[in-house]
Amino acid sequence: MSLFTILISALLVNNFVLVRFLGICPFMGVSKEVDSAIGMGLATTFVMVVTAAATWLIQWFILEPLGLPFLQNMAFILVIAAMVQLVELFLHKTSPALYRAMGIFLPLITTNCAILGFAIMGVQNSYSFIETVIFGLGAGLGFTLALVLMAGIREDLRFADIPKPLRGVGIAFILAGLLSLAFGGFAGLV
Amino acid sequence: MVLWKDLIRGLWAENPTFRLNIGLCPVLAVTTSAINGVSMGVATTFVLVCSSALISLLKRIIPDKVRIPAYIIVIATFVTIVDLVMHAYLPDLHSVLGLFIPLIVVNCIVLGRAEAFAAKNSVVRSAVDGLGMGLGFTWALTLLGSIREILGAGSFFGHALVAEGTTTLGIMSLPPGAFITLGILMAVMNMVSARQKRKVS
């Protein structure tokens, strides 16, 4: 598969949130305002690209040569937690402005299943180093796209007259369903 | 009495799916059929009960500052055991649930119960709490899976309900069907609990 195909596939055709159902919790939780959606999306994308590199190295230079594939899950989740900490420290030191914008989202990213999910998928697909990084970039941008689209709709929804039981998560899921239907149109692109 | 309350809390009042809205990824992803929903629920329940019990047992030994990594290691161990055992003895089911078995590690329910309940309560109560939460998660998955299987594939637990060749609502088996069904179910659950509250007051 070419790098471009991997990118488009992760971004649109097999969108992580709307088609693969990964990262639903932050998708529902942080999609009330466009600004915070962009912040969360970019922070997640950043962590994804960094973990892509880290998990690839761990898988092919530690776990496989030592014959420890059964420790994959544990190693990856600990690496992701550590990476989130590192990114937080790094941003804090180098770019206080960026840290203020993304900081509050960073601790939430560890338990975002999109990150662990994409790391495991990257291994299952036997992607090379570059492919894994591009896959992470596509997955992160796809997550951001879904989050921002959803936030845009939900901002407008504040003025709509929604039946009482549907308010909150109910209507959000139906909206996500319609978005997912729209993304279904990308199927067959690659 | 206390144990009974711990058990039923997860089934309705604090149902992880419908009331707390956590751990939703597998709820949407694996519920294309009722049997998938049940299996995913049982796998998650096993992890919840074991990790809650063990974390409660270790709560005095684990230093406060490193409790989260320690919990994650305990949870990841049980998840990997479930993953390997299912792969060996239930290969068909394992291939359907696929990625979402290892992802139980990051299911907010498991870490959430460890942090909020098991770290503060006795071993027995923690295990019962895990069981209650797991069963609450399981019935939510089974309900969603049943609805989607009946409408999308025209069958229930694999038994065909309609004649072969009948056009079914294929969209229910696809991602949009999952989102829309869950959205409507959330609204129904809200209506039921609103009615309950009105009765009480």
Place this chain on the structure above:
Amino acid sequence: MNESLRMVVVLAVIAMVSAGILSVVYGTTSVIIEENAARALESSVYDVLPQATKVDIIRRSADELGVDDPKEMREQEQRTTLIYQGINDQDQVIGYAFVGEANGYGGVVRILVGVDEATDEILNIKVLAHTETPGLGSRIEDESFRSRFVGKTVEDPIAVNQDIDNLSGATISARAVADAVRQGFVDTAAVYRGGE
């Protein structure tokens, strides 16, 4: 005990105990997992070669290439085709089975094809894996579609709208199956006909 030393010791002990337990579980389950995977593909081979009573692998590419690195081996395995030989109860080779792959609407479509030894005609095909749309593309699994490939030889075009009737509403899925069958057929026929 020193506070930070205690943290390190506790974490290390937990991690070691868990790694120990997992390696035991892995040791017992990995054997079964491998057996299952081999048996699953073998039983599919019996589906496409109904007369066979025994199945042999006649060419395992990764072994032949002598690749040791597991990652490289996995890549090689994905690129090359395994060929199975169906043998009847009189120890005669009655047919070959191979896997073909092509891109469909939702992702890769994997097809197992059984070919008769004597006539070189397709006996049956089986869809091993696909992610096509349920209700539309998923009809490639139906007997009525799969039977359209029976009797084709490597000389036939094996293409949708030529000698294979289209599946209405699922052209891309049908084309993927035809591509997978033709490509696998062309790649492997040379191998098992040429030199064994």
